[in-house]
Amino acid sequence: MDAVGMLRAESSEAGLFFISTLAIIVVNSRTTRAQKGDGCGYTVLGHNSGTLSSINYPQTYPNNTVCEWEIRVGAGEQILFKFGDFDIEDSNSCHFNYLRIYDNIGPGRKEIGKYCGLGVKWDKMIESSGNEVTIQFMSGTHKSGRGFLLSYSTSAHPDLVTCLDKGSHFSEPEFSKFCPAGCLTTFGEISGTIPDGYRDSSLLCMAGIHAGVVSNLLGGQINVVSSKGIPYYESALANNVTSVGGSLSTSLFTFKTSGCYGTLGLESGVVRNSQITSSSFLQWDDLIGHQTVWGPERARLRKPGPSWAALNSDGNQWLQIDLKKERKVTGIITTGSTVPDYYFYVSAYRVLYSEDGETWKTFMEASSEQDKIFQGNVNYFQEVRNNFIPPIEARYIRINPVQWHQKIALKLELLGCLPFLGRAPFHPPPSKLGTDFPVQLDQTTFTPEIRNTTVTPSGTKDITLGAVLVPVLVMTLTILILIIVCTWHWKSRKKTAEGTYDIPYWDRTGWWKGMKHFLPAKGSEGEECQIRYSSSEVSHLGAREVGPILQTEPAEYAQPLVSGLVGTLRQRSTFKPEDSIDHDYSDPDPYDAPLQGIYHAYAEPLPATGPEYATPIIMDVSSHLPGTLPHTSISTFKSLGTTVSTRADNNVSSVQEQYDTPKGIPGPVEVDLLYKVPQNSV
Structure with a gap:
């Protein structure tokens, strides 16, 4: 006998798989033998592993009971045991209430250990010396104790855990x-x-x-x-x-997981209507003559409207999906009619599969020859998932309902991938055949590989500390960087401000005396003193060089700034000086005039003959056409006592000469007029 199942309690629905209090014995000649006695509880004995417990666990086990399990695994292997829970009363020092584990089966068995105690924690696993073990549970008169739950596996799995972990x-x-x-x-x-x-x-x-x-x-x-x-x-x-x-x-x-849990195309429409067939389907006409059809094409999960429903309510009904190619099918998701007025759903079903659509195989329970009955839906709207272990590899999948509510009705989706592959490679869709399209592989969905991208439970304290320290460090570094940048910017502006000559803020008490070193000596009225300079000289002269020069006694009057500023600070002016008469001037560091179009023309420096009210500007008009002379800018200089007369070039008498206009005069004066000389105050 390859497999035997014993059911201790069943539900009202035919007892196919709804198990509330279960004691299962899987007996195989290669692995396990049997259990016997009246004190056996929940038991599953598999090929390489299993779980067993005392009767009524986790409630108190009854008095005067006994149970014995005989376990055998493959030759050359040992058996590892691990307690998930152990609570056996030891009032009589393990004389009447205990659990014993023996090496071997039968009269020649040898005791590995005898165990009892309330609330005992067994962290260490128990290992047999061979591939056969006998387990014996005995209970006498006692007052308390839940009993035990014990798991086992072969020695090939030292990482064994229990069902209670x-x-x-x-x-x-x-x-x-x-x-x-x-x-x-x-x-x-x-x-x-x-x-x-x-x-x-x-x-x-x-x-x-x-x-x-x-x-x-x-x-x-x-x-x-x-x-x-x-x-x-x-x-x-x-x-x-x-x-x-x-x-x-x-x-x-x-x-x-392996990743082979993608949808195979019923919901998305990759599976065409012609690929979904059924044994029968329900249809009727309502009171107004509208026809309602519950055909197989409606068996698509999460699609609005009614589902597929069979015309007949018997065990011979089926719904079939043709995947066009062999697929590795790992699971199925089902739901009922999803229509509130029709409480139709399938509560249990079988799954059959085929390579050619004619020869069918039924999916079996693991390690048995019994058809596996899958639990279906418990209402008409909620989804229920079942997985195939091992996966099905086939082209045709057929669902055979065995239990239902009111009528056979369901929607579904298949899960899986291409055979032997976790991911389906991309292939161009095949050419059209008739009026139908085959499965489009590139539209099949796949589940992503699960990776640990979030916080682990063990690192909660470290993460909490890091969550505080990291923002603080970032803010501190940001503040330091801002301070450094602001300091550098402030120093740069300060340095720029120190290198720029601003007249209103210079010390007026000594700047004129310093200028005397750069002003030309007094000469005749007709003698012109011309100064040329380049923009490079201005950049060579720093603020520290200007400081010592500007030291002298204050001037009696406010002086024109052109001559002193040119000689001392070498700043560019907006007036053009007269052309030099001496074209052979070859000073090694000449004050060449700036290029036209780049800088403004320089202003002519004032003669050092004495204070003047206003000085006319001598302009070269030989190169200008008549009527094209620009008007000069207005400039005013205040002076006391002396009279200033107009100077004009004899060669340009036909052209109206332009003078600086004294303050208060709206425009230039006539050529033949002299500026009014201010009167000395008495």
């Missing part, structure tokens, strides 16, 4: 553990679903069954990623496990 028991951001068979228990709960994740208080292996990464009857390796928690965890029904809604938690966990 939670995500919060592990602090690593990523870790891998082996879940034993039989973790679909009636005690314990989980919160959340994939891909959002599970609350850290959830049972680790039960969540793995819910996510579809391990089988309840086989167990398996899980790769877990821990990350920061979310405000709310949704409830969902998947793989016979119902998760409950959960509140905010510090952390959550999810599972790394």
Whole structure:
């Protein structure tokens, strides 16, 4: 006998898979033998792993009971045992209430250990010396004690965990553990679903069954990623496990997968209507003559409107999907009619598959020859997911309902990918055949690889400290940089201000005396004193060089600034000096006039013969056409006592000469007029 199942309690729905209090024995000649006695509790004995417990666990076990399990694994392997919970009363020093583990089976067995005690924590695993073990549980008269829950695996899985381990028991951001068979228990709960994740208080292996990464009857390796928690965890029904809604938690966990969980095109429309067929479908005309059809093309998940519904309500109805090519199908999602007025849904179904559409195989329970019955929907609107472990590799998938509510009706989506590949490569779509298109591979969706990109639970304190220090350091560095930039900018402006000569802020008491060193000596009235300079001389003269020069006694009058400023500060003027008579002047550092078009013309320096009220400007008009002379700018200089007469060039008597206009005169005076001489005050 390859497999035997014993059911202790059943639900009202034919007892196909709805198990509330379960005791399952999987007996295989290569792995396990049997259990016997009246004290056996929840039990699943798989090929390489399993779970067993005392009767009534986690409630108090009854008096005077006994149970014995015989376990055998592959030759050359040892068996590892780990307690998830242990609470056996030891009032009689393990004489009447105890658990014994023996090497071997039968009369030649040898005791490994005898265990009892209330609330004992067993962190260390127990290892057999061979591939056969006998476990014996005995209870006498007692007052308390939950009993025990024990998991086992072969020595190839030293990372074994129990069905009671939670995500919060592990602090690593990523870790891998082996879940034993039989973790679909009636005690314990989980919160959340994939891909959002599970609350850290959830049972680790039960969540793995819910996510579809391990089988309840086989167990398996899980790769877990821990990350920061979310405000709310949704409830969902998947793989016979119902998760409950959960509140905010510090952390959550999810599972790394192969990535072969993408949708295969029913919802998106990649699977055409002609690829969906059924044994029959429901249709009728309403009171106003409108025809309502519940055809197979309506069996697309999350599409509005009614679903597919069978015309007949019997076990021979089916819905078939042609994927056009062989696919690796890893799961299925179903829902009911989704129409509030029609409470139709399928509560249990089989899955068949075929390569050619004629020869069909039924998906079996793991390690058995029994057809697997999948739990369907419990209402007409909620989605239910079931995973195929191992995956199905076929072109045709057929759903055969075995239980339903009112009428057979469902919508579905298949999950999977191309065979032997985690991701489907890109291929150009095939050419059109008739009126239908084959599957478009580039439109098939795929689940992303799960990576740990958030905060781990173990690093909460470090992250909190870092969250405080990092902003403080950033702000401090920013302030320092701003201070350095502002200081540099202030110094640059200060240096620029020191190098610029601003007349209103110079010390007037000594600047004129300093200018006397640069003014020409007094000569005749007809003698012109011309000074030439270049812009490079101005840049060579710094503020520190100007300082010592500007030291003398104050002038009696406010003097014109042109001559002194040119000689001392070498600033550019807006007036053009007269051309030099001596063209052979070859001073090694000449004061050449700036280029026309780049700088303004220089102003002629005033003669040092004495204070004047206004000095006419001698202009060269030989190169200008008549009537094109520009008007000179108005300039006023205040003087006391002396009279100033007009000077004019005899060669340009035909042209009206322009003079600076004294303050208060609206325009230039006539050529033949002299400026009025201010009267000396008495």
